[in-house]
Amino acid sequence: MLSEVQRVLLAACRARDPFAVLQASLASPDLTTDERAWLASIDADGLRVTALIVTKLRFERIVNGDERLGQRFDADPEAFARAFQRYSEEVAPSFIFPGEEAEAFERWERTTGGSS
């Protein structure tokens, strides 16, 4: 069903190896034969680029949604990117506006200790 296709694609786009996650998800019993064939035909590089774009957009929402977070990124880009990478893997994208995503990132940091 469509919701399962969306769930599979979303999980793949949040993973560091989207294609591997996609392949592992093909066994889901909630996929129809057609859906499984369609997902199996997705190009690995295309999926990886899609995942990068999705992740990049989430990052931009965070640093543009809260000026302080943008400044923190400027102070130490690598540390911030490392924390953001973990956040994007652990927190599903379910926010509409940048401010909400920025708040979610800060909440996640408080809860998990951020980049540690």
Added chain:
Amino acid sequence: MNIERRTLLQAALAAPWVHGLSDLGQDKPASRPSTGPDPFAAALGAMKQLAAPGLAIAIPETEAERVKLAAALNDMLESAQAPTVLALFLRAVWVCAPAARLPLKNGENVVLLDPVGARVEGLQLPVEQWENPSADRWCIGQLHAALDRFEKARRAAMRSKDAEPGERELEAVVASGAPTPEYYRMLQETAALCVPGSYILWTWRTTPDKHVRDACEQLIRFAWTRPDERNHLPFGVVEAKLEKPVASGGCGSPGSMIACGMALPQRRSLFVLRFLGESPAK
């Protein structure tokens, strides 16, 4: 053998930091007429304008070595995070030029020039020494040491006892340290003073105080990422300027169309894309 397209693109992006770097990627430099300004002349102009020393690297004779050097310099520029590497590009104007145009002596392939282009000292840094991108590699230490000798002599000849640009600003950064928006704004403004021969870069090299050194390193990172005319996005791309955060923006509100961040090319995004692209899969 020819340089890879990816490396050539990186060279073009990095060109503002190393004049003539993209020329290293050509398989037969002499056979192709240059369509742009002369990199060596541009470097001399920048040195004069900034009152900065120049680090001139002789373009290797063989294609294989040219490709190696271009790749090594690109690695330094593209993957550099260590202040030791970043500061090296902030301390001098870099240029790759034909050996015949440089005041080299026997066996030398790098020469340190003063702001008017006169030879200060030469170095032997074989191409192999530029590979292995780590912050503590031998050639980086050699280049910093040469710049230290030049800077020490220059400072010994200085007569003014007034505070230098960056001196009071650095004190303020060290005294503050609280991660507030004002603090970051102060960092951004002070980072603009991390120029060749500056008080901040010299203090970073000489201070025994770890706290001060840490503050200098933070400023160096800011100076490296600070948007300015030397740090270009790819050709044809203009960085989107966000005048204010979009946190309160919703559909229909002012700025709502930029809420998702789509099609807003920013250096921050390029950094993150590179980080994510190079981060190994779990």
